[in-house]
Amino acid sequence: MLNFDEERFLRIQTGAVAMADELRAAVEDALREGAENLFFLGTGGVGILMRPAARLLQARSTFAVHVLSPAELVVGGSAHLGPRSIVVIPSLSGTTSESVRALTYCKSRGARVITLTGHADTPLARDADRNFTNFAADDTSCESFYLQSLVIALAVLHERGEMPEFDEIVSELRLLPRLLVDLKRAFEPRAQEFAAEIEHEPYHIFTGAGSTWPQAWYYAMCILEEMQWIRTRPVHASDFFHGTLELVEPGVSLILFKGEDETRPLVERVENFAPAYTDKVTVFDTAGFELGGVSPRVRSLVSPILLATALERVSAHLEVRRDHPLTTRRYYRQVAY
Incomplete structure (x- = not known):
């Protein structure tokens, strides 16, 4: 196939699915400690990649889910953001300026911040409450972020008893x-x-x-x-x-x-x-x-x-x-x- 590194692709997507248990644990910890809503905050395209997971939750769960532009959140705020919020911020580079500012803003409001990055030694990776790094590049990041955000949504549904088949679904995702x-x-x-x-x-x-x-x-x-x-x-x-x-x-x-x-x-x-x-x-x-x-x-x-x-x-x-x-x-x- 033209300009395609099969082993690299497999390594990246397998890495995304391999995070399932840790992502589930991070979400469950937050819910058991009283989280009442979830924010997906991604700048540009990576924010768009969070939307299937957000829509799944909006369709299957009564748990409050918000999808906002990080830049707009910082300048406009949200009455829903606070100590009982889970905030998920994806960034391939880990350095996206609007997202870095949003992380600082969300933490100032007491929210629990989970970041999904492609690089570990970056501001978004270092300063989050929980970071999940899976190296990817432009040609492999879509699938990686789609998978990680899907697992987060499934974890919310599972913990709340709204979709108990988490393990069965993840076993298929591993394929x-x-x-x-x-x-x-x-x-x-x-x-x-x-x-x-x-x-x-x-x-x-x-x-x-x-x-x-x-x-x-x-x-x-x-x-x-x-x-x-x-x-x-x-x-x-x-x-x-x-x-x-x-x-x-x-x-x-x-x-x-x-x-x-x-x-x-x-x-x-x-x-x-x-x-x-x-x-x-x-x-x-x-x-x-x-x-x-x-x-x-x-x-x-x-x-x-x-x-x-x-x-x-x-x-x-x-x-x-x-x-x-x-x-x-x-x-x-x-x-x-």
Whole structure:
């Protein structure tokens, strides 16, 4: 596979799943000591990666969950943040300035801060109440953060008796790293083909729902916009018919992400509408990915992980075809990350 280090990928994703017991213990300790709410605070793309876990909790638990921008929290505050709050701050670098300020702010309010980082000797790793470091890089961080945040959500549900199957689900998650490599290998021809189809497109509309919506938003903003300078319009499938449908006309690229949770029909509604108005509709459906040994229940939880791992192969081909490395930025050094 083009520009892919299999052993490195396996090491990183296996490391993410291996944190399950420690993450569970950290969450259970906080709940048993009286935690009343949970904040997911991530800056930029990594904040988007927390949203499937947050949505799972919002759908299955009465435990209060908040998803906020760290920068906005620091300047605007939250009446819900205090000594009975669990705060989860992810950062690949461990140095993201907005997140570092949010950590300081949350601790000043008495909150318990858990950080998820890609590097240990960093401010976010050193100053948290609990830190979990799993080395990753841009091309491997999506799956790693999705897995870690999913485990946190499952731990909350388990401790509260709202989803008691924690051990069974995690045992299936442990199968994922190797299965994701197989998925990449099987998807490689389609990734190469799709990269060729879209390399000259001026812009794309992305849509998804449920757990796939964050991946649609993330891939549009953090990969195509940031790393390839391609214009995109990410829109939730439930909002598509309240504005964005008016942009659909012949030649407009529309990319749909279909998962396997209860929101699948929302994407299918867009899928049924769009082909009559544009000839460029692409659907990535996780139901078509082989995952031997993974139950339908767990498949519904990992749809964004499957999409992330497949789309990484598209990115690998796209950067070569467009002669635009994924690491190339215009303004990165001018912004305080």
